[in-house]
Amino acid sequence: MPPLDLGELTPTTEVLVAPVHLAGPGTREAVFSILDNAAGWSKAVAFGVDAYYASPCQRVRIANPVESQYGGWTITYAEDPLGVPDWITTFDRNTPQEIVAAFTETLVHSLPNHFRDYLSGGKHHTDLSPEGVLRRSNWQPAHGSRPHRIVSPDNRAVLRTRSGWLHEYTELLTPEKSMWRLSGGVDPVHVPSWRAFFSGSTPQHLRTAAAVALTSSDPVPRLVGDIPDRHRDLVHVRLAKPTDVVPRAQAALARRPRAAHVPVPRAEATTPPASLVTHGRSRRQR
Structure with a gap:
């Protein structure tokens, strides 16, 4: 079958796109659905567009402030609900929603017993780290890079890992300085189309869930008009209907x-x- 010519389709045509890291952000409905249907979670809406969620235990806060600097999802966890967060994860507005949804769904499911099911000895525990998931999908280390990077086979997605000591408050205040950063795009290192930041204490099973979604070979649903222009020559597309x-x-x-x-x-x-x-x-x- 010849390649699909996106120029011959209307912007509202539904298509399936791969890989996910070049597909564009997609809609936020999947993430909203997970949180809206999570038992005991509360929701508040500010300014008509910004959504804020809190877990039943009040340890997790999730915000989707549309007009903020990152404009995506910010997720924090604090062992003391009134204290400074122990960890923070930020997905910018262009992060593919499949990655955000995988992280969020795993968080909702693992929170009721404080992640014990996903820790060593738990029924959902695996030995897979995020790096292990990436290497299993043929991601390769960029030798000699500082900071350390693992790069996807098409060179369009990167996991960057910082080294050395970093004050925890620095990560909370400046996501760009977080321990881990996932990014994707034509130039995912210097001019990424999207970025996701994970502070040093973000639980491994949540980062692993994000890595699994990122490396999935399944095409994701998008409208033609939502595929970034710079990515159109790099993605595989087929009609959804x-x-x-x-x-x-x-x-x-x-x-x-x-x-x-x-x-x-x-x-x-x-x-x-x-x-x-x-x-x-x-x-x-x-």
Whole structure:
């Protein structure tokens, strides 16, 4: 099958896109659905657009302030609900929502018993670290890089890990200085299209969930108009609903005046059809 020409599709055409790190942010509905349906979680809306959630234990706070610097999701955990957060994770507004949803869903499920099911000896514990998940998907270390980086096979996504001592308050105040940063785009190191920051104390199982979503080979649903322009030549796209989509060229043809669809008359045959030769005389002429 020839590659799909995105220029021939309307911006509202539903498509499936891979890889996820180049697909664009997508809608926030999946994350909202997880939190809105989480038992006991409270929600507040400010300024008509900013959403704030709190867990039943009040240890986790999640914010989606649309007009903030990052404009995505900020998630904090504090063992003392009134104290300074122990860890913070920030997903900017362009982070693919599948990554945010994987992190958030795992957080909601693991919080009721304070993550014990995901720690060593727990029923959901695995030995996989985020780095292990990436290497399993053929991500490779960038030798000699400072800070340390692991790069995706297409060189369009990166995990950056800081080294050395860093004051915990620095991470809380400045996400760019967090211990870990996931990013993706044409130049994911210097000019990333999206960024996700994880402070040093962010639980491993939550970071692993984000890494699993990032490395998934499953295409993700998007509208054509939501795929970043710079990524269009780098993604694999197929129609989500082939029978329901009319490409632009066909749509333009359908809008032409009716006369444009009248076929050109064929030249008359030089000899009559065989049926007329055999039965040329009507019954009345006999």
